[in-house]
Amino acid sequence: MNAKANKNQVTCIEPDYYQAITEAIRKEAVKILKDETVVGVVGYLPGRRKGTASPALVTTVEEAEKLIFSPACVNNLSVYLTKAKKGVLKQGKVGIVAKGCDMRALAGLMTESQLQREDLFIIGVVCPGVYGFGVERTGTLTEANIARKCRECTVHMPEGADVAAGTHAELADLTPEEAQEMARIEAMPQAERWAFWKEHFSRCIRCMACRQVCPFCYCEQCLCDKNRPQAVESSPRPAGNMAWHLVRAMHLAGRCGGCAECERVCPMDIPLNLLNRRMAQELKELYDFEAGLTPVDKGPLNEYKENDDQSFIK
Amino acid sequence: MHVEVTKHDFEPKIVAFVCTWCTYAGADLAGTSRMQYPPNVRVLKFPCTGRIDPVFILRAFQKGADGVLVSGCHPGDCHYMAGNFHARRRFAAFRALLDFVGVDLNRLQFSWVSAAEGGKWVDVVTELTERVRTMGPMPEFKELEHEEQWSGAINTPELKEAYDSIG
Amino acid sequence: MPQIITEQNLRNLIDLLVKEAKLVVGPKLSGSVVLYEPLTAGSDLTLDALPRRSSKELFFPICEDILSYKRENGAMKVNDVDRSKFPEAVLIGAPPCDAGSPAILDAVMSWDYKDEFYLERRRKSTIVGIACTKGDDACFCRAVGLAPDAEAGSDLFLTPLKDGSYACNAVTEKGQALVAAHQNLFSEGAGAEPKPFVDQAVAKLNLVKIKKWLEEHFEDPLWEKIADICVGCGACAFICPACHCFDINDEGSTDDGVRRKHWDACGFAKFTNHASGHNPRDVQNKRYRNRIMHKFKYYDDKFGKTLCTGCGRCIRACPVGIDIAEILETINSKQD
Amino acid sequence: MCKSDNIYLPNLATIEAIVDETPDVRTLRLVFQDEQVRENFSFRAGQFAEYSSFGFGESTFCIASAPTRKGYIECCFRSVGRVTESLRRLEVGDTVGVRGPYGNSFPIEEFFGKSLVFIAGGIALPPLRTVIWNCLDLRDKFKDITIVYGARSEADLVYKHELKEWQERDDVRLVKCVDPGGAGPDFDGKVGFVPTVLEEAAPSAENTIALVCGPPIMIKFTLPVLERLGFTDDNIYTTLENRMKCGVGKCGRCNVGNVYVCKDGPVFTARQVKAMSQEF
Structure with a gap:
């Protein structure tokens, strides 16, 4: 699919490119706020530190004129529609700035009846990629500072958005680091795989950032909170950590949109998206399901076919 | 009378999560028919395989199971119409996940055993028990249970090891 | 006369301390991140990056047993944890923003009721601080009254010199004892010039003024604005050198188990939730307000100290880019 | 129990009597198992304690019996949460843990x-x-x-x-x-x-x-x-009451503004309450 887009492949994406998206977002946000299509727009505002941005809900034209899009706009804003901004949705339609990967989350949430399409005005971003963690934030996106998930992005175009900001461009010849890492892990002997994950999970401090930024973790009561009975040990020790991350991966199987926010926010750098990716891969192989940009009737684990594979069952 | 049984060095702990309508009845049948099967298996009864959450399997391993069996009605026979169809997909995914984090899937068996299949129950349990017996105890999750973050451990084994190697 | 230790000798010192069976904790590469972890050799020490988690965990572990219980012959028995088993420890290579945190936390852990888990570990540890010559745009230790060369909290303080060695200042008796016990690794001399410190983006804050503003503005539109985007994770609190909130939980059966104390965060929705369902801090901005208030007002009210060392970890780690330095600057710049 | 400086260590007490006050409110009369504790335990009206149900955790209730009545203490709770429901499952003769007394009292x-x-x-x-x-x-x-x-x-x-x-x-x-x-x-x-x-x-x-x-x-x-x-x-x-874990001013959740309910309270005058940050 990307082969077609070769003419748009460049070695670096200049700040001008993001500036153009910024202008387009501002124009659209101002318009929909002015004509009262929406009660607010969830977008990005610049942060204090150079090359940073943070999510914001803007409700006035003045604020909307400050919205930006830059490689620092890493957040998946759809999380706000199921968590903090739930209340906003009750007041009316909300505008949301969404990259392709974020739109998969929106589609998934619509599949699960958490959102209605008509409640949203989606300002899609034709996104060439965003920064990885701890990289140099120069304003220009290059192979050196692009996020790992963006290296294999298949959703540069936010199809199905109400408007799209930006023109297609992507970095050329990106190595698929995550796919390579997947292959590396899969090729490991089983004991080594266990050791790999054990080491990662042991570092977990259960800050729950992975859960809190996940658009799909909208349960009111989480399995890893204190429960009766307690299925997952709630204290941050290796045993409970392992159980927590496995349970989380399982709960996201067939739902995760692959925005990799869990991995990005992990203060301990646990490669959580690998788990999600493994599950996605399995569901693709078994049931031909892929998280897409349009809502579906049911997720792969909420439906079944009578002739599903059962070679593993005696 | 006491039946003489072969003594093994290692008796694996097997936890079986079964649905009450088919497999539990099947196991019952095996019992009432006086069929012999390894006493290593601890049976836990659920309304349906659809109720058997993957976290139960994790929990079983964590609490010392060396092998886990999940068994329910044959496809199409579910008392609740489709519980086992859903379970089938879920377990297929869960297997992939366990494999990915390095758990040996030979310790986890799924099966369909109907109320009439006392013999199949015996076969499944025996096979799993013997397979796990040859594999030996499952150390991974159990070890994890006793591990602490370094700061919470009073004297970590790693440290001890380090001291030994330097000393 | 200042003492000088070469980098090699610093690493040798670690080797020696490890041989003495001390728990030597310092920045170490663990996977892809630098963390404070037990060093097994001098070569483990990594001074290139600020560890992701603060050094508080040496004194206040992520999770620790506080007692165990067991029913024996029908009678419940509670067993204390043998705190005499806590190892003698040396924390090495902590910058002032980490080395300074125990000096702040001692107050809450020892007022009236004394948390012996923390205090015993404190008594048994020596802190070797190191002046910070790194830093990035999230650092703001100067703004909260510390400095890259602040010795507060350190027993022995190292200043990196341009020739790669370190000037040592034994701040406390513990520090002197550490030097005296390994005198051959140190030499006397003036040493080279110190490495320069990095400039910080945040100007010095008027903490008195901030506290006064907080006192008068428990209700303020600012709170709604800044915590609007907080997703309620505990990353900021867990990696903070000064956050000390914890939870106590039983793990085990009714017959046999342990009671554990582990980190908790005021940002979690269930932190203050009553069993009845009533929650005094029911929305995220109240919880975030509590975080700021606790650090810059409540702790000062109670113990005369600010519960922040300006390490900037929460700024770097916040999933949604909430910047505590920016908030403090905003408050600092308010006219009334 | 031997003297320990572990402030989180409870004294063991036996449930001597159970009274169901309402369908979901229950009173437990507790007697300390250690003779010395039984004799020396004293408190003032208004103070609270941390009661533990082993395996489930601790819960905070006031001591509901009068300090003038020695030899036992009583607690009274509604079973709504994890710990209280487990306390409710206990029977006469069972053991609970009690830490305290904590907080101030009525003068x-x-x-x-x-x-x-x-x-x-x-x-x-x-x-x-x-x-x-x-x-x-x-x-x-x-x-x-x-x-x-x-x-x-x-x-x-x-x-x-x-x-x-x-x-x-x-x-x-x-x-x-x-x-x-x-x-x-x-x-x-x-x-x-x-x-x-x-x-x-x-x-x-x-x-x-x-x-x-x-x-x-x-x-x-x-x-x-x-x-x-x-x-x-x-x-x-x-x-006042708030969710508490430590009961001794460390864990940081019971504060109302800069007032720690566990240490500065739980007893307050209306004047003090009105002066607090309104967050309870």
């Missing part, structure tokens, strides 16, 4: 020579019951004692047997009430909300201390009534 000595009005709603009687019995045991030190107690329904009234006892005593004036719709056919109290009933009962504010405890909504409407009756904020006492 009973300062009340000597004065009249007292107790106002409680629902499950909030236990924190005042300790004071009530404390004062009744020292009856001649006080002038009039009035108790206004209300609950949602007749079944929700706790300490029914003691209410009866107080009703029969001629040195106590008990006004009990239930919310409209909550009275059974034989109910001998008043029907109405606590603030209204209090206003009707109109105890004199002259040389009188009011002790109020109840759900936030009751407190909210009771304070103005007390004010109309002539009580000053310094003469109104209440006891």
Whole structure:
């Protein structure tokens, strides 16, 4: 699919490119706020530190004129529609700035009846990629500072958005680091795989950032909170950590949109998206399901076919 | 009378999560028919395989199971119409996940055993028990249970090891 | 006369301390991140990056047993944890923003009721601080009254010199004892010039003024604005050198188990939730307000100290880019 | 148990008696297993303790028995959460852990020579019951004692047997009430909300201390009534509760503004409560 887009492949994406998206977002946000299509727009505002941005809900034209899009706009804003901004949705339609990967989350949430399409005005971003963690934030996106998930992005175009900001461009010849890492892990002997994950999970401090930024973790009561009975040990020790991350991966199987926010926010750098990716891969192989940009009737684990594979069952 | 049984060095702990309508009845049948099967298996009864959450399997391993069996009605026979169809997909995914984090899937068996299949129950349990017996105890999750973050451990084994190697 | 230790000798010192069976904790590469972890050799020490988690965990572990219980012959028995088993420890290579945190936390852990888990570990540890010559745009230790060369909290303080060695200042008796016990690794001399410190983006804050503003503005539109985007994770609190909130939980059966104390965060929705369902801090901005208030007002009210060392970890780690330095600057710049 | 400096270590106590106050409220009478603890344990009315149900954790309740009655303590709780439900499953003879006593207390000595009005709603009687019995045991030190107690329904009234006892005593004036719709056919109290009933009962504010405890909504409407009756904020006492874990001012969750309920409270005067950050 990307082969077609070769003419748009460049070695670096200049700040001008993001500036153009910024202008387009501002124009659209101002318009929909002015004509009262929406009660607010969830977008990005610049942060204090150079090359940073943070999510914001803007409700006035003045604020909307400050919205930006830059490689620092890493957040998946759809999380706000199921968590903090739930209340906003009750007041009316909300505008949301969404990259392709974020739109998969929106589609998934619509599949699960958490959102209605008509409640949203989606300002899609034709996104060439965003920064990885701890990289140099120069304003220009290059192979050196692009996020790992963006290296294999298949959703540069936010199809199905109400408007799209930006023109297609992507970095050329990106190595698929995550796919390579997947292959590396899969090729490991089983004991080594266990050791790999054990080491990662042991570092977990259960800050729950992975859960809190996940658009799909909208349960009111989480399995890893204190429960009766307690299925997952709630204290941050290796045993409970392992159980927590496995349970989380399982709960996201067939739902995760692959925005990799869990991995990005992990203060301990646990490669959580690998788990999600493994599950996605399995569901693709078994049931031909892929998280897409349009809502579906049911997720792969909420439906079944009578002739599903059962070679593993005696 | 006491039946003489072969003594093994290692008796694996097997936890079986079964649905009450088919497999539990099947196991019952095996019992009432006086069929012999390894006493290593601890049976836990659920309304349906659809109720058997993957976290139960994790929990079983964590609490010392060396092998886990999940068994329910044959496809199409579910008392609740489709519980086992859903379970089938879920377990297929869960297997992939366990494999990915390095758990040996030979310790986890799924099966369909109907109320009439006392013999199949015996076969499944025996096979799993013997397979796990040859594999030996499952150390991974159990070890994890006793591990602490370094700061919470009073004297970590790693440290001890380090001291030994330097000393 | 200042003492000088070469980098090699610093690493040798670690080797020696490890041989003495001390728990030597310092920045170490663990996977892809630098963390404070037990060093097994001098070569483990990594001074290139600020560890992701603060050094508080040496004194206040992520999770620790506080007692165990067991029913024996029908009678419940509670067993204390043998705190005499806590190892003698040396924390090495902590910058002032980490080395300074125990000096702040001692107050809450020892007022009236004394948390012996923390205090015993404190008594048994020596802190070797190191002046910070790194830093990035999230650092703001100067703004909260510390400095890259602040010795507060350190027993022995190292200043990196341009020739790669370190000037040592034994701040406390513990520090002197550490030097005296390994005198051959140190030499006397003036040493080279110190490495320069990095400039910080945040100007010095008027903490008195901030506290006064907080006192008068428990209700303020600012709170709604800044915590609007907080997703309620505990990353900021867990990696903070000064956050000390914890939870106590039983793990085990009714017959046999342990009671554990582990980190908790005021940002979690269930932190203050009553069993009845009533929650005094029911929305995220109240919880975030509590975080700021606790650090810059409540702790000062109670113990005369600010519960922040300006390490900037929460700024770097916040999933949604909430910047505590920016908030403090905003408050600092308010006219009334 | 040997002396330990571990502040989180509970003393073991045996459940000596269980009383079901309402369908979901239960009183446990606890006796310390260690003889020394049993003899030396002393507390003041208003203090609380951390009760543990092993395997489930700890829960915070006031000590509901009177400090003047030695040899045992009582706690009273509604089973709503993990720990309380597990405590409810325990039987006579079972063991629980008790840490405490913690917090401040009602300054009973300062009340000597004065009249007292107790106002409680629902499950909030236990924190005042300790004071009530404390004062009744020292009856001649006080002038009039009035108790206004209300609950949602007749079944929700706790300490029914003691209410009866107080009703029969001629040195106590008990006004009990239930919310409209909550009275059974034989109910001998008043029907109405606590603030209204209090206003009707109109105890004199002259040389009188009011002790109020109840759900936030009751407190909210009771304070103005007390004010109309002539009580000053310094003469109104209440006891707060918040989620607590450590009980000793470390864990950081029970604070209301800069006030730690566990250390600075739980007993406050209305003046202190009004000065707090409004976050409870």
